[in-house]
Amino acid sequence: MSGRKQFDVDAALDRAMRVFWQLGYADASLDALGSATGLGRGSLYGTFGTKEVLFRRCLDHYSSIYGAQYEHALCAHPHDPVRAVQAFFDVTLDRIADPSVPGGCLIAQSAAQSPTLTQDSGMQVRGLLETQRRRIRTALTHTQADTATLDELATYVVAVNQSLAVLSRAGAPVAELRVVARLAATTVAHTLATAATPDVAETGFPPGTPGQ
Structure with missing residues (x-):
């Protein structure tokens, strides 16, 4: 049909996303993006706009893929926040293990290169991290811990999750990363258990222990 684009825009977006993912925003040249997508500079600009606009669309594309997986993992265990956190980490670990x-x-990757991003792109990256934190915080809601503890735990889980990604880029084996995730889930479980039994937190002993 006359005027119809002769390529799959979604497929091109996915390939561009992988370039930004692999190289980072600063090193993702137009030549690299064009080579990956099969588009010349004119077609690249005509289809996606500027490099920054393309980058931001790639962030949205990435978050739609993995955000949905995180959401599904967390919602699959509505009455078991620790298992939900473990499932959350499993999404990250499975992605890391995917060749x-x-x-x-x-x-x-983008957060680490924030100084190279524009203000709008930097805000989008921070917003995606905040979305991740809110998902975790929601999964922790149905516990006896106080609000401050749950807020801190949500931030902690996101921090560990991002650390898994950084360590994987540095060459850490997936087996080691699974140990990190397991210990993080144990920390979450311990913190929630302690918060649910304030007498233990205050005295170091469960209620009714002889010698208190």
Whole structure:
């Protein structure tokens, strides 16, 4: 049909996303993006606009893929927040172990290169991290811990999650990363258990222990 684009825009966006994911925003040249997508500079600009606009669309594309997976993992265990956190980490670890995608995480990669981003792109990256934190915080809601503790735990889980991505880029084996995730889940479990039994937190002993 006359005027119809002769390529798959979504497929091109996915390939561009992998370039930003692998190289980072600063090193993702137009030549690299064009080579990956099969588009010349004119077609690249005509289809996606500027490099920054393309980058931001890639961030949205990435978050739609993995955000949905995180959401599903967390919602699968509505009455078991620790298992939900473990499932959350499993999404990250499975992605890290997947040889068909670049190592690490596009969001972690972009956050590390924040000084090279525009204000709008930097805000989008921070917003995606905040979305991740809110998902975790929601999964922790149905516990007896106080609000401050749950807020801190949500931030902690996001920090560990981003660390897994950074360590994977540095070459850490997936087996080691699974140990990190397991210990983080144990920390979450211990913190929630302690917060649910304030007498233990205050005295170091469960209620009714002889010698108190």
